[in-house]
Amino acid sequence: MGKGHVALVGAGPGHPGLLTQRAKGLIEQADVIVYDRLVSPRILLHARPEALLVYAGKQAACHAMPQRDIEATLIELSHRFDLVVRLKGGDPYVFGRGAEEAEALLRHGVSWEVVPGVTSAVAVPAFAGVPVTIRGVSRSFAVATGHAEDGAIEHAASAKADTLVLLMGVKELGRIARLLVERGVSPETPGVIVEWGTRSRQRKAKGRLGELAEVAKREGIGAPAVIVIGDAVKASGDLAWYETLPRFGDRVAVVASTKQEALKAAEELEAQGAEVGLFTWDLGYRVNRWELTLAVERAVSGAAVGIAFRTTLAVESWFCALAERGVDLRRLSQVRFAALDGYVADAIRRLGIDPDARTLGEIARQKVDEWWVEEVPDVPAERDVYAACRASGAEVRTLALLERRSLPEAPDAVTPHVRTLADVMREWVNEGAINEVLGYGDVQVLRPLGLAYGLEQAIRRADRFAREAERQVCGA
Numbered sequence: 001m002g003k004g005h006v007a008l009v010g011a012g013p014g015h016p017g018l019l020t021q022r023a024k025g026l027i028e029q030a031d032v033i034v035y036d037r038l039v040s041p042r043i044l045l046h047a048r049p050e051a052l053l054v055y056a057g058k059q060a061a062c063h064a065m066p067q068r069d070i071e072a073t074l075i076e077l078s079h080r081f082d083l084v085v086r087l088k089g090g091d092p093y094v095f096g097r098g099a100e101e102a103e104a105l106l107r108h109g110v111s112w113e114v115v116p117g118v119t120s121a122v123a124v125p126a127f128a129g130v131p132v133t134i135r136g137v138s139r140s141f142a143v144a145t146g147h148a149e150d151g152a153i154e155h156a157a158s159a160k161a162d163t164l165v166l167l168m169g170v171k172e173l174g175r176i177a178r179l180l181v182e183r184g185v186s187p188e189t190p191g192v193i194v195e196w197g198t199r200s201r202q203r204k205a206k207g208r209l210g211e212l213a214e215v216a217k218r219e220g221i222g223a224p225a226v227i228v229i230g231d232a233v234k235a236s237g238d239l240a241w242y243e244t245l246p247r248f249g250d251r252v253a254v255v256a257s258t259k260q261e262a263l264k265a266a267e268e269l270e271a272q273g274a275e276v277g278l279f280t281w282d283l284g285y286r287v288n289r290w291e292l293t294l295a296v297e298r299a300v301s302g303a304a305v306g307i308a309f310r311t312t313l314a315v316e317s318w319f320c321a322l323a324e325r326g327v328d329l330r331r332l333s334q335v336r337f338a339a340l341d342g343y344v345a346d347a348i349r350r351l352g353i354d355p356d357a358r359t360l361g362e363i364a365r366q367k368v369d370e371w372w373v374e375e376v377p378d379v380p381a382e383r384d385v386y387a388a389c390r391a392s393g394a395e396v397r398t399l400a401l402l403e404r405r406s407l408p409e410a411p412d413a414v415t416p417h418v419r420t421l422a423d424v425m426r427e428w429v430n431e432g433a434i435n436e437v438l439g440y441g442d443v444q445v446l447r448p449l450g451l452a453y454g455l456e457q458a459i460r461r462a463d464r465f466a467r468e469a470e471r472q473v474c475g476a
């Protein structure tokens, strides 16, 4: 029998702050993540770059992977991997077919657990300013699927809840409204329809039940959307807050060397209401252990070497490697460090070493026998830097620390559904206009990184990218 564990995890409605601690922890550890269409790319960014991402996306009427295949896939993956995360939008047991998957796992003796998520049924109205209960106005709420043929609407109407929340109901809204009116709900009841709640694309339209379908059509509001019907919609007139944040609706691309750096920048922007996409070297590349070992060996050999770092990813990996081998930093007294931009210099300083060279002139003045210059994939070798290194009288070598990541092998049936984090972020780029691109590092290093993700147009429009990044370039 399999050794693996499967976690059915709720990813929440999209906003990164609505991911539970347990969900985040499991995503960070997962070997495989099988995710749905409504899981936002920002949530997937917590995955280890070497995790296998499997898109089981369902789109209305167009199932990427049939439900039975998903169940079989989870079982098969549990035989091959230690931790499989089945990631679903919102809560796994709210219209996510989580129960069926749990039962299949149970039947096959697979170890499993469920991690509840923040359901869109409650969170999306809240982000649009509508509480589902309000003392004295709404003392009960019902959540139903809008698939009218299920009889769900009739059931929900008979429950006579004060507030009715409908998921998957936009397309059928006209019919749903008629059914509700037939069951005694007044066509004058206030309603709201909220599209892409908690995301930058959040939009809403209000109207009375009798006209809501028309309003939605006129405003072009479509799936995914949550529909709320009841007096709570009117009573909560002034409770919109998310849409009033200064950067609500903005999509910002943060381009940086490491995910950790990018996440730090993202948090501030997100607190102001922006939606942030992260684009970093460590999404698609990993550090070449062999080169790393080589560089560490040279440094501790006592030779007079200099290392010119271009990415904070390389700085951090290199120092990690030293720590792993238990190297006392005092043994590096003869090693010279050059930082080719301000962020890299800061990363070296954080590790307790003041960089010896920040400018080409300083590089040329170092007394070293050999300079190792970090080469970054797709980034043209900077002739100036090599020239400065040679001017110091040293031999110049390249340090190619970053190499493209290879992913674990997937079962054949799953292969067509495998995505990389780079694919996921490219999809984010294509989801809509990007208002701003912020670069954290040397613009020469970051530009190719941005281009690899399809940020070309956004970068061209965003002069702030150039300005922010340029400030940090060597010698500036």
Ligand code: SAH
Pocket: 013, 014, 038, 088, 089, 090, 091, 092, 093, 094, 095, 096, 118, 119, 120, 121, 124, 166, 167, 168, 169, 194, 195, 196, 197, 198, 199, 223, 224, 225, 226
């Ligand atoms: N398990 C999910 C629901 C899955 S059914 C949950 O608990 O939220 C899919 C439906 O959920 C969509 O058709 C839509 O009605 C709703 N939905 C999910 N995320 C949404 C979002 N960010 N904005 C609006 N509706 C959303």
